[in-house]
Amino acid sequence: MSRKLALSLVILASLAVGATLPGLVARFSGARAPAVVTAPTDAPAPAEGLIPLTAVQIESAKIGVEKAGPGVIRRQITVPATVKPDPDRLARVAAKVAGVVSAMRAKLGDDVQKDQTIAVIDSREVADAKSEYLAARANFDLQSQLFQREKGLFEKKITAEQLFLKARAAFTEAKLRLDLARGKLAALDLSDAEIAALGSQPIARLREKEIHAPIRGRVIERLANIGLPVTPETQLYVLADLSEVEVELAVPVADLASVRVGQPVMLKGADGRKFEGAVRVVHSIITPDTRTGHVVATFRNADYALRAGSLLNAEITVEQSPAKVLIPRAAVQLVHNEPTVFVRVADGFEKRVVELGDGDEKSVEIIKGISAGEPIAVENSFVLKAEAGKTEIPEE
Incomplete structure (x- = not known):
């Protein structure tokens, strides 16, 4: 009986030593305890090259987005x-007659229309020409009536041919004088409408010569004032x-x-x-x-x-020169010495390496990497470059 008891004690002692031996070995050898393994989470890791940003974050960072598309490279x-x-749109307005300035109706900086009256000249030369015309027209009207009367009598064999010829000569001379008087007024820059209205014009206005704007434009120089004596070459205004x-x-x-x-x-x-x-x-x-x-x-x-x-x-x-895909130079960032463009996706921006072609000071052609119509970051893209650098820092 004592032997069985002693055997049982030896077996129990062996089991106890076996359970504590690994811990003692680890303690004396300096080995660490095995790390605690945590259960994996359900959240998926972000895709490679993706910079996750919400619409609010994009707006607060003032990241401008535009679609890549065709364009023209300009040197x-x-x-x-x-x-x-x-x-060809500049006009220097002269007085065209000798006299005195009686009115200046446009000021510096005013906009005027073509044929608008901008000045008035008081001229004896104009008064004489108008008077000569009015006298010539009155004489023409009289000689025209006498000629028509003599012509009718001559056709009816009532008057002599000599009287008819004399009336016709007087009528022809009156017409010539009227044409000469009209030509003188035209040389003084009076329009047909002004000449036609002379018969109803008050006598006090016979000395007036209206100066009209030759073009539509703005007064950029005013070179005369009221009371200034002028010659036909004197400039009054410069219009442009x-x-x-x-x-x-x-x-x-x-x-x-x-x-x-x-x-x-x-x-x-x-x-x-x-x-x-x-x-x-x-x-x-x-x-x-x-x-x-x-x-x-x-x-x-x-x-x-x-x-x-x-x-x-x-x-x-x-x-x-035309380009199929042309983007602003500000949209291209160097990441690891590679030209990179950030493409707008549903969850933020996708970092994409591109191949550059020809360009100018403001734009550059994309040969490979993005297609026409894809939305890309064109303003403040350096913010995305900084975010991309953060995601590439390895975790300890």
């Missing part, structure tokens, strides 16, 4: 530009139709060979507004002082935003 040169009135202006471009000699008539020209105003025009003239003579070529472009200026005398910069497009 441009920037040159100094001077705005001037178009010489500024709805279309000329811009003189100083093109360097090195670039002059690339400039052609009809090429587009972009002009940026002082307020940032852009105007589109075209090259009209390329002079073949170089300006000696500046050693630049003289080029003239024309621009529409309906609201007079381009002011004559302004000194601005102009961009001349000297070469154009």
Whole structure:
């Protein structure tokens, strides 16, 4: 019985030593306890190259999105530009008669219409011409009646042929004098309507000569005042139709060979507004002082935003080529020294490496990587570059 009890105690002691031996070995050998394994979560890991952002985050970061599409690559040169009135739309208004200015009806800066009365000259020369015309017309009317009377009597064999011929000669002379008087008034710049209205004009106005605007435009110079004695050559106003202006471009000699008539020209105003025009003239003579070529472009200026005398910069497009996919240069970021574009997707933006083609100062062609119609980040894309860098930091 004692042997069985001793055997049982030995077996129990062996089991106890076996259970504690691994812990003792680990304790003396310095080995760590096995790590605790956590259960995997159900949340999926973000796709490679995806930068998850909500619509609110995109808006707060002011990331602008536009669709990639076809465009035109332009090679441009920037040159100094001077705005001037178009010489074909500039008019210098002269008095055309000798006299004294009695009225100036347009002020500096006023817009006037064609044939509008802008000044009045008190002229003895005009009074004499009008009086001569009125006398010639009265005599013509009288001789016309006498001629018609003698013609009727002669046809009825009532009067002699000599009287008929005399009446016809007097009528012909009266008509000639009337034509000469009318021609003198026309030379003094009186219109047909003004000449026709002389018969009903008050005598006090026979000395007046109205000056009419030859074009529709704006008064840019007023050169006379009331009471000023004038001659036919005296200038009263300078009018300019500024709805279309000329811009003189100083093109360097090195670039002059690339400039052609009809090429587009972009002009940026002082307020940032852009105007589109075209090259009209390329002079073949170089300006000696500046050693630049003289080029003239024309621009529409309906609201007079381009002011004559302004000194601005102009961009001349000297070469154009089409591109299937053209995007702003600001949309391209260098990530790991690779040109990258961020494409808008449902969950944010997808980082995509692209292959660049030709380009200009503002845009660049995409040969491979994105297609026309895909929405891409074109403003503040550097924010996405920074976010992409955060996602690539390895976790410990």
